[in-house]
Amino acid sequence: MADKTVVISIFANEAAADAAVVSLKDAGVANVDAVGVLVLDENGEIKTHKVGSHSAGKGAGIGLVLGLLGPVGVGIGLGVGMGATTGALLGLLHHKGLGLHDSDRERISAELADGKAAVGVLSGVDEADSIQSMLTDAGGVSEAHTVDDEALQAVAASAPATT
Amino acid sequence: MTRHSRQSPHPLLRPRDSTAVGLPHPPAWLMESALLMRAHNLAAEAHGSQRRATDRRLSLEHVVEVATLLHDAGFDEELTAVGLLHDAVERGTAAETDVRTEMGDGISSR
Numbered sequence: 001m002a003d004k005t006v007v008i009s010i011f012a013n014e015a016a017a018d019a020a021v022v023s024l025k026d027a028g029v030a031n032v033d034a035v036g037v038l039v040l041d042e043n044g045e046i047k048t049h050k051v052g053s054h055s056a057g058k059g060a061g062i063g064l065v066l067g068l069l070g071p072v073g074v075g076i077g078l079g080v081g082m083g084a085t086t087g088a089l090l091g092l093l094h095h096k097g098l099g100l101h102d103s104d105r106e107r108i109s110a111e112l113a114d115g116k117a118a119v120g121v122l123s124g125v126d127e128a129d130s131i132q133s134m135l136t137d138a139g140g141v142s143e144a145h146t147v148d149d150e151a152l153q154a155v156a157a158s159a160p161a162t163t
Numbered sequence: 164m165t166r167h168s169r170q171s172p173h174p175l176l177r178p179r180d181s182t183a184v185g186l187p188h189p190p191a192w193l194m195e196s197a198l199l200m201r202a203h204n205l206a207a208e209a210h211g212s213q214r215r216a217t218d219r220r221l222s223l224e225h226v227v228e229v230a231t232l233l234h235d236a237g238f239d240e241e242l243t244a245v246g247l248l249h250d251a252v253e254r255g256t257a258a259e260t261d262v263r264t265e266m267g268d269g270i271s272s273r
Contacts, residue, residue: 019232
Protein backbone atom coordinates (compact mmCIF):
# COMPACT_ATOMS: atom_id res chain seq x y z
CA MET A 1 0.00 0.00 0.00
CA ALA A 2 1.36 3.38 -0.94
CA ASP A 3 0.85 5.70 1.96
CA LYS A 4 3.33 8.37 1.02
CA THR A 5 4.05 10.36 -2.08
CA VAL A 6 7.28 11.95 -3.18
CA VAL A 7 6.55 15.04 -5.26
CA ILE A 8 9.56 16.20 -7.25
CA SER A 9 9.60 19.51 -9.06
CA ILE A 10 12.42 20.81 -11.21
CA PHE A 11 13.12 24.55 -11.15
CA ALA A 12 15.36 26.73 -13.26
CA ASN A 13 17.75 27.36 -10.38
CA GLU A 14 18.09 27.08 -6.62
CA ALA A 15 16.67 30.53 -5.92
CA ALA A 16 13.46 29.64 -7.73
CA ALA A 17 13.32 26.35 -5.86
CA ASP A 18 13.87 28.03 -2.49
CA ALA A 19 11.20 30.65 -3.23
CA ALA A 20 8.76 27.89 -4.13
CA VAL A 21 9.50 26.08 -0.88
CA VAL A 22 9.03 29.25 1.18
CA SER A 23 5.63 29.82 -0.41
CA LEU A 24 4.68 26.13 -0.13
CA LYS A 25 5.47 26.02 3.56
CA ASP A 26 3.57 29.23 4.14
CA ALA A 27 0.52 27.76 2.45
CA GLY A 28 0.31 25.39 5.40
CA VAL A 29 -0.23 22.25 3.40
CA ALA A 30 -1.18 19.62 5.92
CA ASN A 31 1.05 16.68 6.71
CA VAL A 32 4.03 17.72 4.69
CA ASP A 33 6.56 15.35 6.19
CA ALA A 34 9.65 16.88 4.76
CA VAL A 35 10.79 19.30 2.12
CA GLY A 36 14.21 19.43 0.54
CA VAL A 37 16.04 21.16 -2.29
CA LEU A 38 18.64 19.28 -4.31
CA VAL A 39 21.35 20.96 -6.38
CA LEU A 40 24.82 20.18 -7.64
CA ASP A 41 27.76 22.21 -6.47
CA GLU A 42 30.55 23.51 -8.70
CA ASN A 43 32.33 20.15 -8.40
CA GLY A 44 29.27 18.23 -9.50
CA GLU A 45 28.54 16.95 -6.00
CA ILE A 46 25.05 16.75 -4.60
CA LYS A 47 24.05 19.33 -2.02
CA THR A 48 20.73 18.99 -0.32
CA HIS A 49 19.11 21.81 1.53
CA LYS A 50 16.73 20.52 4.14
CA VAL A 51 14.27 23.35 4.32
CA GLY A 52 12.11 21.65 6.88
CA SER A 53 11.61 18.21 8.26
CA HIS A 54 9.78 17.09 11.31
CA SER A 55 9.93 13.42 10.45
CA ALA A 56 13.64 12.77 10.54
CA GLY A 57 13.26 10.58 13.56
CA LYS A 58 10.30 8.71 12.19
CA GLY A 59 11.76 7.17 9.08
CA ALA A 60 13.38 8.01 5.81
CA GLY A 61 13.17 11.76 5.28
CA ILE A 62 13.16 13.60 2.03
CA GLY A 63 16.94 14.03 2.30
CA LEU A 64 17.42 10.31 1.90
CA VAL A 65 14.95 10.05 -0.95
CA LEU A 66 16.50 12.99 -2.78
CA GLY A 67 19.96 11.62 -2.13
CA LEU A 68 19.01 8.44 -3.89
CA LEU A 69 18.17 10.47 -6.96
CA GLY A 70 21.69 11.81 -7.18
CA PRO A 71 24.68 10.30 -8.92
CA VAL A 72 26.06 7.16 -7.32
CA GLY A 73 29.13 7.59 -5.21
CA VAL A 74 28.81 11.15 -4.00
CA GLY A 75 28.11 12.47 -0.55
CA ILE A 76 25.21 14.76 0.16
CA GLY A 77 24.91 17.62 2.56
CA LEU A 78 22.53 15.95 4.95
CA GLY A 79 25.14 13.48 6.04
CA VAL A 80 23.66 10.56 4.14
CA GLY A 81 26.67 8.63 2.91
CA MET A 82 25.88 7.57 -0.62
CA GLY A 83 29.11 5.80 -1.52
CA ALA A 84 29.33 2.03 -1.32
CA THR A 85 25.88 1.76 0.22
CA THR A 86 24.06 3.46 -2.61
CA GLY A 87 23.77 0.46 -4.86
CA ALA A 88 22.45 -1.69 -2.04
CA LEU A 89 19.94 0.96 -1.04
CA LEU A 90 18.70 1.40 -4.56
CA GLY A 91 18.30 -2.34 -4.86
CA LEU A 92 16.34 -2.35 -1.66
CA LEU A 93 14.16 0.50 -2.89
CA HIS A 94 13.33 -1.35 -6.07
CA HIS A 95 12.69 -4.54 -4.20
CA LYS A 96 10.53 -2.89 -1.59
CA GLY A 97 8.53 -0.83 -4.02
CA LEU A 98 9.65 2.76 -3.61
CA GLY A 99 8.44 4.31 -6.81
CA LEU A 100 11.75 5.73 -7.93
CA HIS A 101 13.76 4.04 -10.61
CA ASP A 102 17.16 4.37 -12.24
CA SER A 103 15.60 6.15 -15.19
CA ASP A 104 14.11 8.77 -12.83
CA ARG A 105 17.44 9.19 -11.12
CA GLU A 106 19.31 9.59 -14.38
CA ARG A 107 16.79 12.04 -15.78
CA ILE A 108 16.80 14.22 -12.67
CA SER A 109 20.58 14.03 -12.38
CA ALA A 110 20.82 15.35 -15.94
CA GLU A 111 18.54 18.27 -15.03
CA LEU A 112 20.70 19.08 -12.01
CA ALA A 113 23.87 18.88 -14.09
CA ASP A 114 22.27 21.50 -16.31
CA GLY A 115 22.16 23.92 -13.36
CA LYS A 116 18.60 23.29 -12.31
CA ALA A 117 17.34 22.53 -8.80
CA ALA A 118 14.90 19.91 -7.59
CA VAL A 119 12.37 20.40 -4.84
CA GLY A 120 11.30 17.18 -3.18
CA VAL A 121 8.34 16.88 -0.86
CA LEU A 122 7.51 13.74 1.07
CA SER A 123 3.84 13.96 1.89
CA GLY A 124 0.73 12.03 2.57
CA VAL A 125 -1.07 10.77 -0.52
CA ASP A 126 -4.02 13.08 0.08
CA GLU A 127 -1.86 16.21 -0.02
CA ALA A 128 0.21 15.26 -3.04
CA ASP A 129 -2.07 16.73 -5.69
CA SER A 130 -2.23 20.15 -4.06
CA ILE A 131 1.51 20.17 -3.43
CA GLN A 132 2.22 19.22 -7.02
CA SER A 133 -0.14 21.90 -8.22
CA MET A 134 1.46 24.58 -6.03
CA LEU A 135 4.95 23.71 -7.16
CA THR A 136 3.87 23.75 -10.78
CA ASP A 137 2.18 27.11 -10.28
CA ALA A 138 5.46 28.36 -8.81
CA GLY A 139 7.23 27.51 -12.05
CA GLY A 140 8.37 23.95 -11.49
CA VAL A 141 7.99 20.92 -13.70
CA SER A 142 6.44 18.47 -11.29
CA GLU A 143 5.91 14.76 -10.97
CA ALA A 144 4.73 12.47 -8.21
CA HIS A 145 5.86 9.01 -7.15
CA THR A 146 3.93 6.84 -4.78
CA VAL A 147 5.94 5.32 -2.00
CA ASP A 148 5.26 2.33 0.16
CA ASP A 149 5.66 3.36 3.77
CA GLU A 150 7.19 0.01 4.63
CA ALA A 151 9.83 0.59 1.98
CA LEU A 152 10.66 3.95 3.52
CA GLN A 153 11.03 2.40 6.93
CA ALA A 154 13.21 -0.37 5.55
CA VAL A 155 15.43 2.08 3.72
CA ALA A 156 15.72 4.27 6.80
CA ALA A 157 16.78 1.27 8.83
CA SER A 158 19.37 0.28 6.23
CA ALA A 159 20.74 3.72 5.54
CA PRO A 160 23.64 5.38 7.30
CA ALA A 161 22.70 7.80 10.06
CA THR A 162 21.05 10.98 8.88
CA THR A 163 21.14 14.38 10.46
CA MET B 164 11.02 75.27 3.28
CA THR B 165 11.24 71.53 3.77
CA ARG B 166 14.20 69.60 2.47
CA HIS B 167 12.84 66.10 2.30
CA SER B 168 14.58 65.30 -0.93
CA ARG B 169 17.96 66.11 0.58
CA GLN B 170 17.55 64.26 3.85
CA SER B 171 19.21 60.96 4.54
CA PRO B 172 16.90 57.98 4.76
CA HIS B 173 15.60 56.94 8.13
CA PRO B 174 18.19 54.70 9.83
CA LEU B 175 15.96 51.65 9.48
CA LEU B 176 15.82 52.24 5.75
CA ARG B 177 19.55 52.59 5.39
CA PRO B 178 21.77 49.61 4.64
CA ARG B 179 23.51 48.99 7.93
CA ASP B 180 25.95 46.17 7.47
CA SER B 181 25.99 45.14 3.87
CA THR B 182 27.68 48.19 2.44
CA ALA B 183 30.00 48.54 5.43
CA VAL B 184 31.70 45.28 4.54
CA GLY B 185 31.56 45.67 0.79
CA LEU B 186 28.42 43.63 0.18
CA PRO B 187 26.01 44.68 -2.54
CA HIS B 188 23.31 47.27 -1.90
CA PRO B 189 19.79 45.97 -1.45
CA PRO B 190 17.50 46.64 -4.41
CA ALA B 191 15.50 49.85 -4.37
CA TRP B 192 12.12 48.17 -3.85
CA LEU B 193 13.46 46.51 -0.72
CA MET B 194 14.80 49.75 0.71
CA GLU B 195 11.32 51.23 0.65
CA SER B 196 10.21 48.94 3.47
CA ALA B 197 11.47 49.22 7.04
CA LEU B 198 10.46 45.62 7.67
CA LEU B 199 12.38 44.32 4.67
CA MET B 200 15.41 46.42 5.53
CA ARG B 201 15.44 44.91 9.02
CA ALA B 202 15.29 41.46 7.46
CA HIS B 203 18.01 42.37 4.96
CA ASN B 204 20.28 43.71 7.67
CA LEU B 205 19.76 40.59 9.75
CA ALA B 206 20.52 38.43 6.72
CA ALA B 207 23.65 40.49 6.05
CA GLU B 208 24.78 39.95 9.62
CA ALA B 209 24.03 36.23 9.46
CA HIS B 210 25.77 35.59 6.16
CA GLY B 211 28.45 38.27 6.05
CA SER B 212 30.77 37.58 3.13
CA GLN B 213 29.89 33.86 3.15
CA ARG B 214 29.78 32.25 -0.27
CA ARG B 215 27.64 29.33 -1.31
CA ALA B 216 29.12 25.92 -1.99
CA THR B 217 26.91 25.41 -5.01
CA ASP B 218 27.84 28.41 -7.13
CA ARG B 219 30.32 30.46 -5.05
CA ARG B 220 27.99 33.45 -5.11
CA LEU B 221 27.53 35.54 -1.99
CA SER B 222 24.86 33.99 0.22
CA LEU B 223 23.34 37.44 0.63
CA GLU B 224 22.88 37.71 -3.12
CA HIS B 225 21.06 34.38 -3.12
CA VAL B 226 18.60 35.30 -0.37
CA VAL B 227 17.91 38.65 -2.04
CA GLU B 228 17.20 36.77 -5.27
CA VAL B 229 14.76 34.50 -3.44
CA ALA B 230 13.08 37.51 -1.85
CA THR B 231 12.89 39.25 -5.22
CA LEU B 232 11.11 36.24 -6.73
CA LEU B 233 8.58 36.26 -3.89
CA HIS B 234 8.12 40.04 -4.17
CA ASP B 235 7.66 39.87 -7.92
CA ALA B 236 5.15 37.03 -7.52
CA GLY B 237 3.02 39.32 -5.38
CA PHE B 238 3.57 37.79 -1.95
CA ASP B 239 3.30 40.10 1.02
CA GLU B 240 6.17 41.81 2.84
CA GLU B 241 6.25 39.26 5.63
CA LEU B 242 6.73 36.31 3.32
CA THR B 243 9.29 38.27 1.33
CA ALA B 244 11.14 38.83 4.62
CA VAL B 245 10.96 35.09 5.25
CA GLY B 246 12.65 34.65 1.88
CA LEU B 247 15.45 36.99 2.97
CA LEU B 248 15.94 34.99 6.14
CA HIS B 249 15.34 31.47 4.89
CA ASP B 250 19.01 30.48 5.19
CA ALA B 251 19.96 32.76 8.10
CA VAL B 252 19.71 30.07 10.76
CA GLU B 253 20.46 26.91 8.80
CA ARG B 254 23.40 28.25 6.81
CA GLY B 255 24.19 31.56 8.48
CA THR B 256 25.14 32.51 11.99
CA ALA B 257 21.76 33.74 13.23
CA ALA B 258 20.01 31.96 16.06
CA GLU B 259 16.28 31.41 15.96
CA THR B 260 16.00 33.74 18.94
CA ASP B 261 17.78 36.46 16.94
CA VAL B 262 15.19 36.20 14.20
CA ARG B 263 12.33 36.20 16.68
CA THR B 264 13.73 39.17 18.59
CA GLU B 265 14.48 41.23 15.50
CA MET B 266 11.53 40.30 13.34
CA GLY B 267 8.82 39.16 15.74
CA ASP B 268 6.91 35.92 16.10
CA GLY B 269 4.86 36.54 12.96
CA ILE B 270 7.84 36.18 10.66
CA SER B 271 9.92 33.74 12.66
CA SER B 272 7.05 31.28 12.72
CA ARG B 273 6.37 31.43 8.97
